[in-house]
Amino acid sequence: MGVAEKQGRARSLSVEDRQAMLIDAVTPLLLEHGRAVTTKQIAECAGIAEGTIFRAFGSKDELIRAAMAKQLDPEPFRARLRAVDPELPLEDKVRAIVALMRGRFTKVFALMSALGTIGPPPGHDSRHEFTEILGRALAPDLERLRVEPARAAQVIRMIALAASVPHVRNGPAFDDDEITSLILHGIIGAPAPPTTAPAPPT
Structure with missing residues (x-):
């Protein structure tokens, strides 16, 4: 499709579209050029004048x-978190949450x-409360958790955030499986199953 055809099609769009x-x-x-991106580059990418x-x-x-x-708007991300099936096995559920969080944190x-931005743009609501959403997702596994679901949700968010920011993790990147294992089992691995004491001699 030629640029002229794209331009003709673009003119038929509403302002919002x-x-x-x-x-x-x-x-x-913006990810590639930052604020140095030119309007010419933008127009060529969009196929418009x-x-x-x-x-x-x-x-x-x-x-x-x-x-x-748009990128900082938390609602689409909240909707994806709400869509995580609470009935998934705990390991799969935590991995799905970690993957969503890493994707958001990494891009933002x-x-x-x-862009050299310290904080969100003026007027943007920065109150992103995900703990309640994650707490509901984890509630079916309450008997397996050593902490309340809200606390577990805080830990998941905290570790996923730290692992997604290069200057915070300060080393090799983590993948979703590593982060999930770290959240569920820490740095010493899954606890060994209890051993059965030998029966006393008769």
Whole structure:
């Protein structure tokens, strides 16, 4: 499909659809170029005329803020966490939660690092409460947990976060299986099953 055809199709989009398309196009470019990304690069990636960016957002900075707001929005992530089946085996459930958290933390921190951003954009609600969601997911395994589900959820989030940020983990990366094993069994491995005492002599 040629650029001219893409441009013709883009003109038929609503403002909201065009904005969403530009946000999707600019996000990988921000990870690669940071704030140095040009409107020409964005337009070429989206297959539109450069002027379309300014009609949709007004400025490159406004587009960047919109892309950051979308990535920092916690609700889509919460929805994916809520979709984790509470009836899964505990190990599979924790691994699924870890994978979701690592994916979110890795992308958000990579984007913030590329943009040189210290905190979320002005006006963004930073109150991300996931403990209750994870606590409900872990509740069916209460008898296997040594701590309350809410505390277990805090531990999962804390370890997944630390493992996802390069300057915090300060060493080789962890995969989902390693993190899951660390959360469930610590650094000494799964506890050995109790041995049966020999029967007293008769």
